[in-house]
Amino acid sequence: MVLSAARQHLLGGIRLGAWGQHLLRGSRLGAWGQHLLGGIGSVYTDAKGFQEKEIREKLQAFPGGSIDLVKQESGIAVLTVNNPARMNAFSGSMMVELEERVSQLEEWTEGKGLIIQGAAGTFCSGSDLNAVRAISNPQDGMKMCTFMQNALTRLLRLPLLSVALVEGNALGGGAELTTACDFRLMAPGSVIQFVHKHMGLVPGWGGAARLVRIVGGQNALKMLGGALKIDPEMGLQIGLADGVLEGSLAGSGANALLEAEQWLGCYTTGPAPVIRAIKSVVVSGRELPLEVALRTERDVFGTVWGGPANLQALATKAKHK
């Protein structure tokens, strides 16, 4: 089967990469789905002069901290941004590690959910200003930002329901990281702030594009233009936050994580193939033109129809009272 000119046109500029492969992995997508993904180049290498190997090497020259991943049997993974001496700022090596952890999550076929948190009670203060100073020329900045955009785009497209657990501060790139999750949970006293304007910058990790989709253009303009400090109350009001942690449990590390796990559990309870299919149809609806999204939805539907969970539900004559 050859894609018609119209479909080629629809796909213009949309080049599915790892996400598309995810959709396919272990699934029973139809021939059209295979065509949709086959032969379409990666979305991740299109910036002029972008050489992933080169920027990796450059980033590795700024070590410090780590990105820790724990995959739990419950199907919920916890990713920790761990550089407490610098308020969990992203060193160069942490950027590389983030991309590696995303690759590991892409391979995790049993997963259903993901919680992203910062170590020691605060989320993330953006990129490490020491590294920023050292690569402050536009060429290196563009490469770093392409690398991080790609990693965060793949993060958001994972077939896992993801939540940013925001304690303390999420500043600059840290605020951008929160927008690469499906949901944001804020602890009392926490702040999400796009401080870029104060740094003479705009978001570059894809945070502006995602923010507009989350809170709308008007709110995004106010947040970026005013470098507004968004507290939990304001976060809820503008739709940036999806929930606020209970004061009694928040701020105490493990308890905040436990609360986030409980919150996420409302959405991830059920068989992994179904939860993953839910995320996949929402991602395609969010990112693809309608005709392509509808076809993808049909193909994903085909992966769960007649599947174990579907057959079991039919056998037990489930009622939805």
Ligand SMILES: CCCC(=O)SCCNC(=O)CCNC(=O)[C@H](O)C(C)(C)COP(=O)(O)OP(=O)(O)OC[C@H]1O[C@@H](n2cnc3c(N)ncnc32)[C@H](O)[C@@H]1OP(=O)(O)O
């Ligand atoms: C495209 C990406 C754009 C970006 O992300 S640009 C970076 C944006 N982020 C920032 O400008 C954050 C600057 N930092 C701050 O505002 C404050 O440090 C912050 C996070 C509110 C915490 O304030 P305090 O609680 O008073 O703590 P503090 O200032 O004493 O910080 C403790 C140690 O952490 C360091 N730190 C915090 N944020 C950092 C960063 N982004 N890069 C490198 N180091 C950073 C800070 O320098 C301090 O270190 P030290 O104890 O003086 O050695």
